[in-house]
Amino acid sequence: MVVDIGGGTVDITVHDKSNGGISVVLPPMGNTWGGRTINEAFSMLLQKAVDDKGFESFIKSNASNKAEINRLVYEDFEEQKKLFGNVTPGIDEMVLELPRPFIRNYGGNVIRDGMEQEKVHYDPGESALEMKYAQLEEKIFKPTIDKIIECVRAVFGELTDHIDTVYLVGGFGGCRFVSQKIKEAIAQHCGNIVCPIQTDLAVVRGAVMWRKDPNIIQSRVADATYGIGVLSFFSLSMHDEHYKYVGEDGQQYCDNVFKVFVLKGEVIKDEVYKTTLIPSHDSYTQVCISIYCTTDDGVQYVIDKEGKLTVRKIGELVLDIPNPDNILRKERDVSIFMDFSGTEIQARAQYRITGEEVKTVCDFLSKQDY
Ligand SMILES: Nc1ncnc2c1ncn2[C@@H]1O[C@H](COP(=O)(O)OP(=O)(O)OP(=O)(O)O)[C@@H](O)[C@H]1O
Ligand SMILES: [Mg+2]
Known part of the structure; x- marks a missing residue:
């Protein structure tokens, strides 16, 4: 010790x-x-x-x-x-x-x-x-x-x-x-x-x-739970009605879901964690991915029912996702990579269509104002 x-x-x-x-x-x-x-x-x-x-x-x-x-x-x-x-x-x-x-x-x-x-x-x-x-x-x-x-x-x-x-x-x-x-x-x-x-x-x-x-x-062991806020398909067994939202495509979604990369106390693997997202609207030409962390256990949503953040924002990835050819949004995915193996967290997002990527570095202690 x-x-x-x-x-x-x-x-x-x-x-x-x-x-x-x-x-x-x-x-x-x-x-x-x-x-x-x-x-x-x-x-x-x-x-x-x-x-x-x-x-x-x-x-x-x-x-x-x-x-x-x-x-x-x-x-x-x-x-x-x-x-x-x-x-x-x-x-x-x-x-x-x-x-x-x-x-x-x-x-x-x-x-x-x-x-x-x-x-x-x-x-x-x-x-x-x-x-x-x-x-x-x-x-x-x-x-x-x-x-x-x-x-x-x-x-x-x-x-x-x-x-x-x-x-x-x-x-x-x-x-x-x-x-x-x-x-x-x-x-x-x-x-x-x-x-x-x-x-x-x-x-x-x-x-x-x-x-x-x-x-x-x-x-190393994760000192906190790290993740991002995402929109996922609504599932009655998993999600709270409060966060339900019907998209322009008529689909039911659940908003503000805390998508976890690593859980507090988990041994961090010597590899880059990856997830993919699709834009929530066809018309979107930019995505903004907030990176959050919390030392609390069992956080499911990034905001509570009063609309207050339940987690701490430690970084942000803003990526342009132009769509001149009107490609369907499910094919316009954005990959998010997180590397926790160092003393800081390296985060990266990449747009499939153009290959363009953005990066950021964050850590649990940094006080960043967004
Ligand atoms: N002999 C001593 N008796 C009492 N206090 C001491 C003594 N030597 C150093 N300190 C105290 O140790 C502190 C500085 O320690 P250190 O250099 O490890 O801090 P730091 O690394 O700058 O701070 P932190 O790790 O919190 O960011 C000061 O508060 C100083 O008064
Ligand atoms: Mg010190």
Whole structure:
């Protein structure tokens, strides 16, 4: 099991190396409780103490104050976060000096009183927050650590096979405090937890190794269900009346059917998946094929009965299908090819009549606006 805890996300994958290569045995799981949430929690504590949501009044008063906040939260506090994270012997308190403009804006006494409410000491003489490590752990680190552990446990809950090694990687995963907590929390599942020396670089090194030799990954499992929305012949036993639609040819069709290429959890074959479609009207000279994915099971239609998308659109293929010779639409098929074998999905559509094709690349995480 590889537990990659970065700044933004926790990403957990499970691999089988028993036959030489690497097979991915479980769809990746994770959440967004990465190391940045520590900085955010600290920022929230400050916001609460000065009673200023998003430091709005401070930022409004001077354009450069935004940079002051960023420096405080992501540079000065970052240093303290690492000192704490590394379990540096002999230190049991965080002393963090607050920026002058910050103190001037809110007033030392206001900061002191606000911090007192949070049971944190602020020393106006030194302009510094003094927080015992026990407090820092309880107030700032604990919520994040709890969410990370919850996620790792959930992955163990999905497994039937024994895990012999857990690799803890990513910058935040390499933080000694974090790795210690994780070790304790999963000791009953796995006793062998390995932390490389440079945990953040381990991820990059793995990516480079894979690029140099993609064959080191023997097989993958789909992290979501992928497919397209299609019009199919209506079948009473398979389809819901709600989606029924009578075509100009008098035929009954079912609209918005989720035509699945791969199902979540399925082992992805080392081949290109193919399907063919025909235009839904004779007059159509362009087709637009949306590529969807979902992590939900059993999705049958791409929209619900209120007309809302039930799946996530991750890409689109728009293909011209001219028809100057008035060929019947059932002979004007469009082939769709999807290749899931890489880290991105390669999709392609081709029109039989002209041989013209269009391509696109998409992945589950890409936020594309259509
Ligand atoms: N010694 C440490 N103690 C505490 N946190 C640390 C330590 N070293 C690094 N971090 C944290 O690790 C995070 C960065 O990790 P990493 O470089 O793996 O992230 P990333 O790959 O950029 O993010 P993501 O994988 O989420 O996209 C930052 O939040 C940083 O504060
Ligand atoms: Mg990362």
